[in-house]
Amino acid sequence: xxxxxxxxxxxxxxxxxxxxxxxxxxxxxxxxxxxxxxxxxxxxxxxxxxxxxxxxxxxxxxxxxxxxxxxxxxxxxxxxxxxxxxxxxxxxxxxxxxxxxxxxxxxxxxxxxxxxxxxxxxxxxxxxxxxxxxxxxxxxxxxxxxxxxxxxxxxxxxxxxxxxxxxxxxxxxxxxxxxxxxxxxxxxxxxxxxxxxxxxxxxxxxxxxxxxxxxxxxxxxxxxxxx
Numbered sequence: 349x350x351x352x353x354x355x356x357x358x359x360x361x362x363x364x365x366x367x368x369x370x371x372x373x374x375x376x377x378x379x380x381x382x383x384x385x386x387x388x389x390x391x392x393x394x395x396x397x398x399x400x401x402x403x404x405x406x407x408x409x410x411x412x413x414x415x416x417x418x419x420x421x422x423x424x425x426x427x428x429x430x431x432x433x434x435x436x437x438x439x440x441x442x443x444x445x446x447x448x449x450x451x452x453x454x455x456x457x458x459x460x461x462x463x464x465x466x467x468x469x470x471x472x473x474x475x476x477x478x479x480x481x482x483x484x485x486x487x488x489x490x491x492x493x494x495x496x497x498x499x500x501x502x503x504x505x506x507x508x509x510x511x512x513x514x515x516x517x518x519x520x521x522x523x524x525x526x527x528x529x530x531x532x533x534x535x536x537x538x539x540x541x542x543x544x545x546x547x548x549x550x551x552x553x554x555x556x557x558x559x560x561x562x563x564x565x566x567x568x569x570x571x572x573x574x575x
Contacts, residue, residue: 385478388570389486389544392500394526395507396554401500403565406480414473416483463537467518487547488538496570549573
């Protein structure tokens with residue numbers, strides 16, 4: 349089963365690489381002189397509905413959705429990381445590497461192999477643009493002026509209801525453990541507190557919002573940010 353999942357994720361990465369290669373072969377038809385849209389990054393509390401929001405947001409804006417599992421898999425695979433990096437031309441690689449160097453200096457980071465792969469992969473997605481990136485600290489990697497960063501939260505009881513597959517106690521443990529792991533990941537790799545609203549352009553509390561209304565709110569804020 350695990351092998352099938354990995355093959356499926358490999359296929360998704362290959363499909364994305366194919367999309368990125370297409371404009372280079374058909375510039376007039378596919379892209380012309382239009383610059384790709386900026387990237388939207390989504391950070392979230394567990395159980396707030398962010399996965400559904402990210403999918404609908406990407407569908408509505410005709411953006412590519414880059415989920416955290418895919419990014420994690422690519423970042424952990426030297427072979428896949430190299431394929432992703434090679435999807436950029438030399439000029440774009442140079443621009444990406446400039447901001448990654450600034451990132452490490454700004455946060456006083458000492459990148460290990462995983463962080464190097466992660467930043468290169470997310471940086472490559474950022475240079476291609478026109479993507480929704482879910483998780484993996486993408487808003488701490490990409491330049492603020494080219495990235496609209498969203499944090500989605502929800503009341504505890506609402507999150508329990510969304511995560512309630514067996515017992516309430518198990519749902520509570522799942523929420524607490526997953527939130528703790530995500531917060532620890534950001535502290536370890538970016539010396540930052542992911543719960544600090546100052547790191548985001550928009551913080552959306554799902555209390556009183558449906559998935560559809562949340563997507564509309566994010567798109568409205570995103571369009572205002574771009575203009």
